[in-house]
Amino acid sequence: MRKKRIALLGSTGSIGTQALSVIRRHPERFEATVLTAGSNADLLIAQAIEFGPDAVVIADESRYAQVKDALSDRPIKVYAGAEALCQVVESQQVDMVLAAMVGFAGLKPTLCALRAGKAVALANKETLVVAGELVTACAMEHHVPLLPVDSEHSAIFQCLQGEVGNPVEKLLLTASGGPFRKFTAAQLADVTPAQALCHPQWSMGAKITIDSASMLNKGFEMIEARWLFGLPVERIEVVVHPESIVHSAVAFADGAVKAQLGVPDMCLPIQYAFAYPQRLADGAAPLDLFALGALHFERPNEHLFPCLTLAREASQRGGNAPCVLNAAGEVTNQAFRDGRIRFVDMPDLMARTMAKVPFEATPSLDTYFATDAEARAVCESMIG
Ligand code: NDP
Numbered sequence: 001m002r003k004k005r006i007a008l009l010g011s012t013g014s015i016g017t018q019a020l021s022v023i024r025r026h027p028e029r030f031e032a033t034v035l036t037a038g039s040n041a042d043l044l045i046a047q048a049i050e051f052g053p054d055a056v057v058i059a060d061e062s063r064y065a066q067v068k069d070a071l072s073d074r075p076i077k078v079y080a081g082a083e084a085l086c087q088v089v090e091s092q093q094v095d096m097v098l099a100a101m102v103g104f105a106g107l108k109p110t111l112c113a114l115r116a117g118k119a120v121a122l123a124n125k126e127t128l129v130v131a132g133e134l135v136t137a138c139a140m141e142h143h144v145p146l147l148p149v150d151s152e153h154s155a156i157f158q159c160l161q162g163e164v165g166n167p168v169e170k171l172l173l174t175a176s177g178g179p180f181r182k183f184t185a186a187q188l189a190d191v192t193p194a195q196a197l198c199h200p201q202w203s204m205g206a207k208i209t210i211d212s213a214s215m216l217n218k219g220f221e222m223i224e225a226r227w228l229f230g231l232p233v234e235r236i237e238v239v240v241h242p243e244s245i246v247h248s249a250v251a252f253a254d255g256a257v258k259a260q261l262g263v264p265d266m267c268l269p270i271q272y273a274f275a276y277p278q279r280l281a282d283g284a285a286p287l288d289l290f291a292l293g294a295l296h297f298e299r300p301n302e303h304l305f306p307c308l309t310l311a312r313e314a315s316q317r318g319g320n321a322p323c324v325l326n327a328a329g330e331v332t333n334q335a336f337r338d339g340r341i342r343f344v345d346m347p348d349l350m351a352r353t354m355a356k357v358p359f360e361a362t363p364s365l366d367t368y369f370a371t372d373a374e375a376r377a378v379c380e381s382m383i384g
């Protein structure tokens with residue numbers, strides 16, 4: 001069997017490093033042929049030395065010389081800059097692309113991969129939030145699979161295996177509730193970035209960890225599910241489940257509910273996307289139901305976490321509305337981490353940005369880029 005040759009966009013991040021650990025565990029099946037980073041040259045160099053890819057890209061051009069010098073005695077092509085990300089995914093040396101960059105920056109390389117006919121394992125949910133219609137249409141047009149890596153969407157995808165044509169009533173999207181699940185409005189007003197960066201169940205990159213604490217991440221996941229599985233957001237129900245054992249579920253028309261359970265470990269959904277439709281050994285640690293004893297479920301509190309409402313409204317509005325929400329989400333997330341705004345200011349600024357940026361009902365790719373830039377500028381100017 002020929003090895004699957006994988007390009008990892010964002011190999012130095014939380015998903016990227018876990019994806020490399022999956023490849024390390026299954027060297028007979030997978031090979032990392034492209035590795036890319038934003039600016040972490042040291043880790044990219046170490047990864048390139050270990051995995052011997054065909055090419056690496058460092059998006060930050062000021063780090064090019066460092067990477068080039070460090071790999072000069074190896075047969076590894078070294079590129080820099082955002083444009084190179086698009087070129088490397090089109091390479092003949094690539095069968096599948098793991099989209100694991102963070103934010104809007106991942107949209108263009110993901111589209112390039114789909115247009116080049118590469119299967120995409122998608123972690124970078126922002127690409128579907130911003131341009132879900134365009135991205136899913138592109139995958140269809142080029143007859144390439146878009147395989148979910150986000151744990152909830154992987155769970156739903158796993159539940160839907162063998163159910164082609166069977167009517168789905170709704171999707172049950174589970175959420176841990178984050179570190180502030182039991183907080184009051186008064187307590188939420190004073191939370192610090194350090195508190196928000198302490199997720200109770202998952203260890204992830206900084207941006208998604210903050211989005212999880214505000215539940216914007218779950219709002220984004222509703223939109224992501226809407227595009228991946230073709231159900232409107234009204235039929236996607238968020239269920240707070242603090243143990244993060246049930247990764248999501250599908251309710252069918254006959255009353256049956258299928259769920260996927262497992263310990264919280266991203267290596268399983270990453271490996272499932274890489275090996276699909278096969279299941280391989282060594283995914284995640286075994287699940288011990290006796291040690292767990294009980295699982296809990298509750299409704300989300302949308303008064304306390306209005307990002308859920310904002311995301312649902314943006315999805316219902318359609319057009320460029322989710323793109324505006326995403327841009328404002330990225331700006332406010334960074335501003336909160338930098339100590340420039342409070343946690344509770346984030347949804348307020350997102351709502352005000354959404355009210356200010358003109359609506360476009362049928363955006364093109366260029367419209368998304370223009371909307372993203374405008375929404376960032378509007379949101380930044382409100383932060384001051
Ligand atoms: P990280 O911040 O840990 O990693 C992001 C990766 O993208 C890094 O390799 C980073 O490089 C690179 N990168 C960032 N900005 C750019 C840029 N402008 N150009 C090129 N490369 C860039 O994020 P995560 O791994 O946590 O998340 C990645 C994606 O997966 C996100 O969309 C997130 O929502 C999604 N996801 C993550 C989960 C998780 O468990 N972490 C779970 C489900 C989804 P560098 O290291 O040099 O900065």
Ligand code: MG
Pocket residue numbers: 150151152221
């Ligand atoms: Mg998720």
